Amino acid sequence: MFCYLASLPLLLVAIWSFLHLRRKNGRKLPPGPLALPFIGNLHMLGHLPHRSLQNLAKKYGPIMSMKLGSKVAIIVSSPEAAELFLKTHDILFASRPKIQASDIMSYGSRGLAFSEYGPYWRNVRRLCTSELLSVAKIDSYAGMRKEEVEGLVGRLRAAREEVVDVTELVERLIEDMTCRMVFGRRGDDRFDLKSVVREAVDLVGAFNVADFVPFLGPFDLQVDRGQSSTLPPWDRIRPVTGAYGCLASVSQDATISLTEVSTISVCSANQKVVSLSHE
Incomplete structure (x- = not known):
């Protein structure tokens, strides 16, 4: 029984390697570091991912591939390469990856920010x-904006001899204007x-x-x-x-x-x- 349990990790690694090689043979990816089973290259990002990616780009070039868990990521680190992705072939890379939080927050990633391009x-x-x-x-909404700004100016004048947290007042102004535009009322x-x-x-x-x-x-x-x-x-x-x-x-x-x-x-x-x- 112990022998079977001990061989289970090796079996899982063998299955992963077979599936990984089969997928790799089916498509050509840019060069990149060797990925570990299950976690891919997540361990290589460290506490400063931008620094880690910069160092990896020096070794593998301005376009490299990495495995973030089960997801394949293409890392671009030069203006010329970025132009290929964001301008020349922008439609192919227009969609954002789906994440669990966006699925729940925007009702299945159906909002403007997270829905697939189409x-x-x-x-x-x-x-x-x-x-x-x-x-x-x-x-x-020009009249509403004018009314809210005039209200802010009035509050500042009323507190001219006191210490005023301008940041808090401006944040409240933006929140009130947003609520009135979206809900028709202040928060x-x-x-x-x-x-x-x-x-x-x-x-x-x-x-x-x-x-x-x-x-x-x-x-x-x-x-x-x-x-x-x-x-x-x-x-x-x-x-x-x-x-x-x-x-x-x-x-x-x-x-x-x-x-x-x-x-x-x-x-x-x-x-x-x-x-x-x-x-």
Whole structure:
């Protein structure tokens, strides 16, 4: 029995080597360091990944490949090589890798920042440009912005003989303007938009083992603990603001394709229902 258990790691390594070589023979990758089973080259990144990658690039060249767990990564470290990826062949590398945090926070990576490049992403970008970032839409909030800035100036004048934390006041100004544009009302004590956004950004940027070694997902609770109270953060805000029926609700339904939608009314505080008119 002991002999069988002792030979199990060797068997796993042999299986991994066979699968690795078979995949390697099927495609040609740039040169790179030898990867270990399961963890790949994660151990080579160290505490300063940018320094480690710089040293590796000196050995393997401006375009090299690495295994981050089970994921293949192409590392680019020169302007000429970056132009190939970001300009010449930009469409091939336009999609971002899916991570566990973005899947939960943006309802299956269906937001503008994390969805795969394709018809869905192009439609979401078109909606964002026409309904949120157009000149007419921005100008429609000019009165609100003026009102909020005048309020800030008034508070500064009232406290002219006191010590004022300008950073805190400006942050509050931006938060109030954002809440009024998105929800039609200022933030209140029931939710803090700034803290929710900060927590979401921290979780998306945090290292998660399950993103690189998927079979460890069931044993890795580092993301789930934070997501249980923070993600998706918008679900914590919507019951307070009454902003139900927004585009986030539509994106949760995988059966609704934006390519089939001819008319979409982006919701606001005064319009809580997304109007869908299918062709």
